[in-house]
Amino acid sequence: MAAVKIGIIGSRFQADCIAGAVKATADDAEVVAVASPTPGHAASFAQRHGIPHPYTDYRELLRDPAVEMISITAPNRLHAQIAIDAARAGKHVVCEKPLCLTLEEADGMIEACRRAGVLLLYAEELFFAPKYAKAKQLADEGAFGRVHLVKQGEKHSGPHSDWFWDVEQSGGGAVMDLGCHGIAFCWWFLGKRKVKSVYSHMTTQVHHGRTQGEDEAVTIIEFEHGAVGVVESSWNRPGGMDDCIEVFGDKGQTYADLLMGNALPTYSETGFGYAVEKAATTRGWTYPVFEEHWNYGFPQEMRHFARCVRGKETPISDGETGRVVQEVLYAAYASAGLGRKVMLPFRPQGIAKPIDLWKMPERAQAAL
Numbered sequence: 001m002a003a004v005k006i007g008i009i010g011s012r013f014q015a016d017c018i019a020g021a022v023k024a025t026a027d028d029a030e031v032v033a034v035a036s037p038t039p040g041h042a043a044s045f046a047q048r049h050g051i052p053h054p055y056t057d058y059r060e061l062l063r064d065p066a067v068e069m070i071s072i073t074a075p076n077r078l079h080a081q082i083a084i085d086a087a088r089a090g091k092h093v094v095c096e097k098p099l100c101l102t103l104e105e106a107d108g109m110i111e112a113c114r115r116a117g118v119l120l121l122y123a124e125e126l127f128f129a130p131k132y133a134k135a136k137q138l139a140d141e142g143a144f145g146r147v148h149l150v151k152q153g154e155k156h157s158g159p160h161s162d163w164f165w166d167v168e169q170s171g172g173g174a175v176m177d178l179g180c181h182g183i184a185f186c187w188w189f190l191g192k193r194k195v196k197s198v199y200s201h202m203t204t205q206v207h208h209g210r211t212q213g214e215d216e217a218v219t220i221i222e223f224e225h226g227a228v229g230v231v232e233s234s235w236n237r238p239g240g241m242d243d244c245i246e247v248f249g250d251k252g253q254t255y256a257d258l259l260m261g262n263a264l265p266t267y268s269e270t271g272f273g274y275a276v277e278k279a280a281t282t283r284g285w286t287y288p289v290f291e292e293h294w295n296y297g298f299p300q301e302m303r304h305f306a307r308c309v310r311g312k313e314t315p316i317s318d319g320e321t322g323r324v325v326q327e328v329l330y331a332a333y334a335s336a337g338l339g340r341k342v343m344l345p346f347r348p349q350g351i352a353k354p355i356d357l358w359k360m361p362e363r364a365q366a367a368l
């Protein structure tokens, strides 16, 4: 198969991850362009990763005939416009999580890609994380009997870039940033069943001075067949990124710890270069990860997306997946605002960003 030519939009944290992931799947994909508005960033990113075409405006990248598929690694508030522009330019779209800020944007992205005949692929790497994929394979084989409870937690000490803390740009706090992974995970793990209700408790425990968003949340998702997903999201856990699942059925259970559970328990008095994402120190006891991208599933995800573009695989995570997550995000914020569970379908119109449903519960009430 000819390698799919990718243009990355954005040049910082997640862009580095995607460029590294694509290198690890070089037979299927290659990065040929990058766009980022900060002067010099696209050029230095291109040099670091051996990418031939750096651009400062993503619209220029969209005019590059070499680019077949784009990867959006820009702040959340830009996802919808970039995706729609890319579809109009005839490029397949990989969009990082969350899909966008509003349900209207999600609909617009899906419609633009459908009309243009390009794929809209939702980058939820947990579907490809080998340890989690193994847990799902066991569940699908019946190893745990009827699975009735799935828990996913993603926690760290808070995001690296200012825009995540500004709810106008991010759309919300830890649930928007991390909870979107857990929502997608529980939905996928339990067979993509319809969501019946959502209850979420959100608080700001530590970072009042930095954000209006929640930094601590527990979200309970009830599915139509009675199984339950529990998603824990936190920006208040120093010590490095933590990503875990627990799966329970009437015939068994499994536990998986994606990072610490795949690391080397290490003691060092001198410290060393890098342990794990968001770890503030490498002195004392730490948990350095190895094959970090592979353990998360990023190369496997990009390989799958490239093969989807060539018609060799069918997307397991697409725009519809992102829209399911978006509706649960709306319901979670509404639930936190109303102090009660919210039944789906829940599709309030004209909401500027999900967190408004928490901060302005009257908007949530009007949509019930």
Ligand SMILES: NC(=O)c1ccc[n+]([C@@H]2O[C@H](COP(=O)([O-])OP(=O)(O)OC[C@H]3O[C@@H](n4cnc5c(N)ncnc54)[C@H](O)[C@@H]3O)[C@@H](O)[C@H]2O)c1
Binding pocket: 009, 010, 011, 012, 013, 014, 015, 035, 036, 037, 038, 041, 058, 072, 073, 074, 075, 076, 078, 096, 097, 098, 123, 125, 161, 163, 177
């Ligand atoms: N899948 C994951 O696990 C994961 C991890 C981290 C981030 N993400 C997602 O990836 C996206 C980017 O996050 P990040 O951590 O890389 O943020 P970041 O702040 O590190 O990088 C954002 C990049 O977007 C660029 N940008 C800003 N405005 C732009 C514009 N108009 N056109 C093109 N580029 C523009 C910035 O210059 C910067 O390079 C977010 O949506 C985030 O939620 C996903």
